[in-house]
Amino acid sequence: MSSAEPTEGLSHLLQILTSVVEYNYADGAWLQRVDLPQRYLRHVPGPQLGTPGLRNLLSIETRPLLALQIGPRYQSLAALTDLYLEALLAGVDMLVDDILLGDPPGELSLANRVPVLTNLCERASQSSGKKKIYATCLAGSSNQMLSKAHWGASQGVGGFIVNSFTHGLGTLEDLSRAGLGKILFATNMGSGMVSRPATPTSAISDRRVGIDEQVISKLSRLAGADAVHTGTTGAECFDVSWGDANRTLAQPIITAGTNIPPSFCVAEGDLQMINVWPNMRELGTDTIFEVRSAILGTGSSVRDKAKRFIDLLDRLTAVRDDREAMQVYRRLAQTDEDLQRDLDETDLNDW
Numbered sequence: 001m002s003s004a005e006p007t008e009g010l011s012h013l014l015q016i017l018t019s020v021v022e023y024n025y026a027d028g029a030w031l032q033r034v035d036l037p038q039r040y041l042r043h044v045p046g047p048q049l050g051t052p053g054l055r056n057l058l059s060i061e062t063r064p065l066l067a068l069q070i071g072p073r074y075q076s077l078a079a080l081t082d083l084y085l086e087a088l089l090a091g092v093d094m095l096v097d098d099i100l101l102g103d104p105p106g107e108l109s110l111a112n113r114v115p116v117l118t119n120l121c122e123r124a125s126q127s128s129g130k131k132k133i134y135a136t137c138l139a140g141s142s143n144q145m146l147s148k149a150h151w152g153a154s155q156g157v158g159g160f161i162v163n164s165f166t167h168g169l170g171t172l173e174d175l176s177r178a179g180l181g182k183i184l185f186a187t188n189m190g191s192g193m194v195s196r197p198a199t200p201t202s203a204i205s206d207r208r209v210g211i212d213e214q215v216i217s218k219l220s221r222l223a224g225a226d227a228v229h230t231g232t233t234g235a236e237c238f239d240v241s242w243g244d245a246n247r248t249l250a251q252p253i254i255t256a257g258t259n260i261p262p263s264f265c266v267a268e269g270d271l272q273m274i275n276v277w278p279n280m281r282e283l284g285t286d287t288i289f290e291v292r293s294a295i296l297g298t299g300s301s302v303r304d305k306a307k308r309f310i311d312l313l314d315r316l317t318a319v320r321d322d323r324e325a326m327q328v329y330r331r332l333a334q335t336d337e338d339l340q341r342d343l344d345e346t347d348l349n350d351w
Contacts, residue, residue, distance in 0.1 A: 050261025071098030088124035133158025159183030176224020
């Protein structure tokens with residue numbers, strides 16, 4: 001008899017997969033990979049849009065997408081709305097909440113920020129002739145999050161950000177099955193507390209404990225995520241190879257004669273232009289780059305920085321190796337002092 005039936009959901013499946021360490025069956029375990037039979041795959045919701053749907057929505061065929069982060073909780077919304085609008089008009093594709101933003105009291109509460117930011121995206125869409133969307137971070141119990149998602153959808157929100165580790169895969173499944181037609185972003189922020197992969201200096205006894213990133217990423221995709229935070233190289237996140245997690249989001253999965261759509265990777269953190277190629281090399285072009293200081297930081301105007309970032313993404317989309325990428329960077333750095341300084345300070349042997 002099966003210990004995890006499809007109708008019991010992906011959260012129950014994950015509990016079964018990790019239960020081996022609970023009863024002294026093992027001192028530790030590393031959950032490397034999960035492959036599910038057709039009888040299980042037929043019951044998962046999968047992404048409602050996925051990579052092709054989101055590209056079609058934004059009319060962007062090949063290059064990575066660029067998102068500007070909203071937050072964190074201590075920033076003033078009113079002080080930044082003009083800058084957010086300027087970035088959208090300069091080419092930024094979407095506004096997304098910081099994954100830790102939640103629903104704080106005051107100016108940045110969900111009720112306050114949603115009307116402001118959806119209005120900005122609508123104005124930018126009309127002015128630029130290109131679709132712009134806002135994805136908001138959900139927090140609370142499963143029922144609260146589903147209720148907030150329905151309300152947000154009625155207000156024009158384009159997507160929702162959910163933590164598949166702390167909120168649960170079941171919450172993600174519920175949101176996907178709700179049929180809201182919105183983008184679902186999944187993060188697993190917090191899983192690093194219980195999972196650590198091998199590093200070159202790891203002792204044999206503590207080399208790999210926990211859940212590989214590819215397992216959470218794959219289950220998040222099956223639960224309905226259109227985009228998944230798989231990790232970011234060189235920008236605050238725990239630096240490991242994300243190749244396996246990336247492949248689980250793009251690999252063909254066919255069930256009942258239909259394809260489960262692939263999902264975007266999401267690279268976020270304090271990303272700067274100099275970090276873009278190492279992440280594209282690792283994650284591919286079906287990646288959403290979430291940035292903040294690279295566009296809102298000091299220096300040249302928000303408009304100029306956003307345009308340069310989009311230009312870099314466009315140029316790197318056709319790049320095949322480090323040598324070609326460096327040619328692109330050096331060409332752009334001729335008119336960008338900040339980028340030239342970053343190039344001068346970067347150890348290209350570790351790039």
